[in-house]
Amino acid sequence: MVKVLDKAIGKLETAEGLDRPSYMLGKAISRTGQIVGRPGKKIANTLHGRGYGHPVHPILVTIPIGTWTLALGLDLLGSAGLLRNRASEQAADLALQAGSIGAVAAMATGLADWQSMNGRDRRVGLVHGSVNATALGLNLLSSALRSRGRRGAGIWASASAFACMGIGGYLGGHMVYRRRTGVDHADRSPEPREFVQVAKLGELTEKVPFRVAVWDEVARKEIGVVLVRQGERVHALGARCTHAGGPLDQGWVLDGKLVCPWHGSSFDLQTGEPVTGPGTCPQPRYQVRLQGGAIYIRREQEPGDHVVTSASLAHVRDVASFEEPDEWQPETRTxxxxxxxxxxxxxxxxxxxxxxxxxxxxxxxxxxxxxxxxxxxxxxxxxxxxxxxxxxxxxxxxxxxxxxxxxxxxxxxxxxxxxxxxxxxxxxxxxxxxxxxxxxxxxxxxxxxxxxxxxxxxxxxxxxxxxxxxxxxxxxxxxxxxxxxxxxxxxxxxxxx
Ligand code: FES
Ligand SMILES: [Fe+2]
Ligand SMILES: [Fe+2]
The missing domain is CATH 1.20.120 (Four Helix Bundle (Hemerythrin (Met), subunit A))
Known part of the structure; x- marks a missing residue:
């Protein structure tokens, strides 16, 4: 079964015929955004989920999934003669309508995220969106038929919509769990735990991103860090963009923010927080120390990280010596x-x-x-x-x-x-x-x-x-x-x- 589905999705991923409509739709959206200007950017940021910490699309899709499933359940019970009364029919119709409102919101956020996808993900994303749009269209038709008293035809329409939603959901799952779209792509290595020298201040040009690397022994790989000099201050952030792994060290500084060259997310140099999407989560941050013309960095560990550092070890020793002072328990010493x-x-x-x-x-x-x-x-x-x-x-x-x-x-x-x-x-x-x-x-x-x-x-x-x-x-x-x-x-x- 999985093999068959993988084969089918593989076909979609290589279907170059989808590129032209995808290009045209993408252009139409970005042109509109460019004309609208700053408010358009604000709307796009909200749709991406900036300020929320991760994309909002996955949350909004739960509305149509939940309510349309409820409507289908009530319809099935009604059709089987197990629950046939006006109240349950009204509940099914209402659930269908509520789901359609949620679906519009989910589509808007999905479309915003899709704009910054590339290649095979963009192709699958287009089909995912189209199938879900079809589901929405069929459910709107179903609501219209139901309100005109054609309940049977309406149920057929919403049942077909449910099947479309299943296909769309499967494609969405593929994009997230297999292709990792929408997940954090930054390197969240705990290294370096202590300050290490990574460059000389003289090597950096004002506001020009400069890449250095530190070694992570557990991950067995180099972790890129981007340094940006602003006067006598130096900022350090992870070099892999959280959005899709773009090279921030090849980006540029604009308006005090570091901009990713791939899809234009910008990050506050000091806090690493995304200022404009599509990126929604903060870049890894590093503390910087300047000493004798050299730049030292140390990874700023994140809340919830379980990382052993010299500071945490010192704390353990402090607690141990506090719990068992010599004069309090002399017998344990002997x-x-x-x-x-x-x-x-x-x-x-x-x-x-x-x-x-x-x-x-x-x-x-x-x-x-x-x-x-x-x-x-x-x-x-x-x-x-x-x-x-x-x-x-x-x-x-x-x-x-x-x-x-x-x-x-x-x-x-x-x-x-x-x-x-x-x-x-x-x-x-x-x-x-x-x-x-x-x-x-x-x-x-x-x-x-x-x-x-x-x-x-x-x-x-x-x-x-x-x-x-x-x-x-x-x-x-x-x-x-x-x-x-x-x-x-x-x-x-x-x-x-
Ligand atoms: S990779 Fe997409 S904005 Fe950086
Ligand atoms: Fe064990
Ligand atoms: Fe053991």
């Missing part, structure tokens, strides 16, 4: 230090590595192997529980790895559940066991290589405290009758599902 949390977890990883090895070294479906598999499943489960409850929250302020680690725990749990469901020793079971081991080795390995090292940024004392907590919980999970019974029940349910 007590024999236990294992670090990372050592406890590493030992547990090793235990499970050995268990996987043993499972692979044996075959068949004997009772001993079954018991070993059950113990391995229990240990995997316990490991996830203690890390989720104690280690990950503790290490979160000093490591950026926890988000993906939580996700990998989910993958491991799913894979474990799928494995224990299979008949022990069968080919499917063995294949799943290999996959489960690979998933575990990847996960444990990446924890040891990265997260455990970053955990060293916590104080030694904190790590030993975590070790104690982890060992206590590990012991409790293994010995508590209640926990054991719960785990056995879970496994039995999974095995027999």
């Amino acid at each position: 007590h024999q230090p236990g294992k670090k949390g990372t050592d406890v977890l590493y030992e547990h990883h090793e235990l499970m590595r050995r268990m996987f090895k043993k499972m692979r070294a044996t075959s068949g479906h004997g009772a001993e192997r079954h018991e070993l598999m059950r113990t391995l499943a229990a240990e995997l489960d316990i490991h996830e529980v203690i890390e989720d409850a104690i280690f990950y929250p503790a290490v979160q302020p000093v490591s950026e790895d926890t988000e993906i680690a939580y996700a990998e725990h989910g993958v491991l749990a799913d894979l474990l559940a799928a494995t224990v469901k299979l008949p022990l020793g069968g080919p499917e079971f063995e294949e799943h066991l290999v996959a489960l081991e690979s998933a575990f080795l990847h996960h444990a390995g990446s924890e040891e290589r990265s997260m455990f090292r970053e955990a060293e940024r916590l104080t030694d004392e904190r790590l030993r405290d975590l070790g104690e907590q982890l060992e206590t919980m590990l012991e409790r999970e293994r010995t508590s009758r209640f926990r054991q019974a719960f785990r056995t029940l879970k496994l039995t349910l999974l095995e027999n599902a």
Whole structure:
């Protein structure tokens, strides 16, 4: 099914015949905008969603989708004889009309966004808009027929409109989720976290964008940054335009704003906020420091970013020293230090590595192997529980790895559940066991290589405290009758599902 749809959309994307009408329509819209001048620009900005933070078109389309679906549902119930009264007919007609008003607003915003699309996206966008315009036309016809008492014909017209809307919606989904139109195209790398020198002030010409690059080790790529000198001040913004990835370093400065050469979005040099669309979200910003004729920049992290910087590490250390001052808890200083949390977890990883090895070294479906598999499943489960409850929250302020680690725990749990469901020793079971081991080795390995090292940024004392907590919980999970019974029940349910 997906292949057929992809093929059909591929045909649209290469249909050069669509370029001429697209060019003519685009020209007509931009000419009108040019004649209207400044108010036209303001209207276009509003239609794009500037000031809102992202395009408004996706929100407005929910109005016709919701109301036209409601109308179709009521019509179907009425036609089937399940709901036939005047009130439900009136509700269907009203929903149809409300949807048509929403569709006009959605079309206006869609048309504004479409104006700044290129190539294959522009072609698909034209068909998407045309199909949805047809849906609107059919629904207007339906409303007219209904008001003249021709309800049956009106229902046929709105049902056809619904089918058009489905096609239009699918094309819209393709444009956003496959082709990434309307999404943020800027590089939102956290680098550089600390001030780094990127250029000399003398290299910059007044108001001429200048490109520099910083390295992002995680993304394994260079991140472009554009510098603009204004007198003795230098501004720094991400060089890839948020709208569609245009090169802002090849743009120009006009009226104190940096203009993108591709579709003319302009950005405030100081705040990175879009001043004119089609861009709707702000450019990444960098703090600038001038020292001895050199320019240093540091990425200004955004709200919600989980980025470990020297400032956040200093904060963690401050909190640690505030919580456990020497004079308040002298006995904790003298007590024999236990294992670090990372050592406890590493030992547990090793235990499970050995268990996987043993499972692979044996075959068949004997009772001993079954018991070993059950113990391995229990240990995997316990490991996830203690890390989720104690280690990950503790290490979160000093490591950026926890988000993906939580996700990998989910993958491991799913894979474990799928494995224990299979008949022990069968080919499917063995294949799943290999996959489960690979998933575990990847996960444990990446924890040891990265997260455990970053955990060293916590104080030694904190790590030993975590070790104690982890060992206590590990012991409790293994010995508590209640926990054991719960785990056995879970496994039995999974095995027999
Ligand atoms: S890429 Fe479209 S305005 Fe920059
Ligand atoms: Fe883990
Ligand atoms: Fe682990």
